[in-house]
Amino acid sequence: MASALITFARFGYHKTSMEQIAKAAHISRPGLYFLFASKEELFRDAVTQSLEEDLNEVERILGAKDRALPERLLASFDCWAGRYVGPLAQDITRVIDDNPALLGDVVDTAPRRFADLVFSSIAARAGRSEREAAAAITQTMISASIGIKHQADDRAAYLERMKVAIEVLLE
Amino acid sequence: MASALITFARFGYHKTSMEQIAKAAHISRPGLYFLFASKEELFRDAVTQSLEEDLNEVERILGAKDRALPERLLASFDCWAGRYVGPLAQDITRVIDDNPALLGDVVDTAPRRFADLVFSSIAARAGRSEREAAAAITQTMISASIGIKHQADDRAAYLERMKVAIEVLLE
DNA sequence: ACTATACAGAATATATAGAAGATGTATAGT
């Protein structure tokens, strides 16, 4: 099913046929319609599941408090955004951004949940208990991530710059 | 001549004719060819001039040291990016970003010059004389600006978030 | 819980030709 998302990403939503997806998933085309009512629902479910998985992993990373906060944040941003920087992976972000109407409110709620997770981790840190400051730092860190995603050519460049941003924003 | 850029922004480079530009500039179409060798050169010159003007104003703003640094930075980012957020103005950024091949190296050098100006102002500040820290802050501030530009719906929203980012990044 | 095949209806690609529009230049004029 992750293969469906990859296929959508590779060719775009409209230029991807159910035939292609079925072949990539090693099942028949009618079999796809047994699992998903329509192409639109399949697309929605594939994106939603991918986002859910990423959010779960971010939650897991941020919860592992044996690692330092900057480290956890960098790993989280890598999982959430860095993974999708670069020649092949950026198509996944593209196909999501290009079809907001098909996806509904997941495209809004998932980023908000990510922001909440980051905020909680920053707010929980000792010595930085003011919620307002944590909110400002979170907001700016996410904006920086979005900007870096547009600037960076590959995942390594994203991580390099994001590491700097996290360090600077946490003092 | 600024009207040429606005016309390009409104319809896109390819769908804008020399006739339209000439009309907007209140001269004849052959008159345009007297001033500019080709449509491509006109586009290049219009964009270049616009960027130069913005950079000059940024330089002026950052040089006015009677105002506090965060204030000057916010005004600079507004001039450089905030101005181009929103329903009508964002087309200017779009037509520039969509046609990098026509524009040459200006699209690379101008942002670098903006970064240099911001860096100089931050590095010059007392108590923050370490160049590395200033470079990290500058880099992150610009990334945040790019991200906010993508997040914000209008200029006011951009300014609001950018104000927070500057405050957080300068401590 | 599927596969294989088949099919209607809709959307989309392909080809073609003609019309329209655009660029860049030239020329004559003020």
Place this chain on the structure above:
DNA sequence: ACTATACATCTTCTATATATTCTGTATAGT
């Protein structure tokens, strides 16, 4: 230092017809 008109050449729109592809469903089978 331009305007107005005109023109060759090229690209882009428009329309139309045909062919292909795609979606969604149905049916029979395992």
